[in-house]
Amino acid sequence: MNRSKDTERKRGNKFGFWFFQAAVRIFGLSAAYGFLYFVCLYYLLVDRAAVASTMAYIKKRFRTYNILQRILGVYRIFINQGKILIDRYYMISGMGTFDHELHGYEQLNQMMSTSDKGFIILTAHVGSWQVTMNFLKQLNKTVYLLMRPEDNAAIRDFLGIRSDQNNIRIILSHNFLSGVIEAVQALKQGNIVSIMGDRGYGSKSVEVSFLGETVKLPYGAFKIAAAVQCPLIVLLSAKISATKYSIDASHILHPDYNSRANKDAEIKEYVQKFAYILEEYADRYPFQWFVFHDIWGKD
């Protein structure tokens, strides 16, 4: 975890953010994107941790790539992350918005209009989290983000949460019993609980297949959904052009188990389904994978 923090600090120091914010204001979005090609080249050369963790993904995703193609793949991911961070500032500062292409919105809307039940949103470190959260803000339900305390201030700033007046709330995972009781109560009251599904940060996880090898993915969200008997929606976004994002809410899962004795194995099947959904995403948008952690590693 500390290594990831160092990685983020190296690629996102205050001067860097200031520079790109100024570039967007003075030269516009396209020009700011242009500067990224030089800045990301620098990080490609100096940020060994980010290169190593991203390379782990590139090697799995593109098994026939040679070394040069792999390095270019890492570079493309850095560029795309930079563009999405610039877009985030562009949106939060009110300078403009982006078009959206929604997938699964109708069935999501129908589900919300026909049931008072809450549901879980499962997200991942892909595409633009800002865009997915903006989408959630538009739903007429309170959204609870289950997150680590160390991410709290950053996330509040990231989403522009200035007070509890909007419909986004935070449940800290260091609360009693990792905040799960609060999450359960929020769901029972018909609200949405958003949980990151691709990294557990030490929480309970299960081994599943992803891009041909075994990884550990957290299963807490699925177990909560099964216990509370609520749907779990995988929400992913992707930047599909300079001015447009795709938001996909079409994957709705209903975790459940028929046998209490076998429930762990049955829950694992749902986690595997999530892994297959992430594989589909990696197949379609291979250079918007921003996990920056070797999930196939031993830690």
Added chain:
Amino acid sequence: MAKNKDEELTQIRKDLKEILVKELSLEDIVPENIRDDDILFGEGLGLDSLDAVEIVVLLQRNFGIEVSDMAKGKEILYSIDTLSRYIYENRKQLS
């Protein structure tokens, strides 16, 4: 009256132990071997946060009550005895 309360609490503890073993699939644990002062999470029964999800659900399903006061959640879910007393107090309010 006190005897009735004791009897009721004893029954609740017994029921709770059986329900926990069954609903949480605690295969290596026999309800009769669970002590009243056994801690639920960490030591004692060794339950974790995801088991807490199931406890919240089974409380509603089996006893018709909820853990609504988060501030007291830690006290309520401390041990078999504290949870049993919570069940006793809240069932009394419902009946």
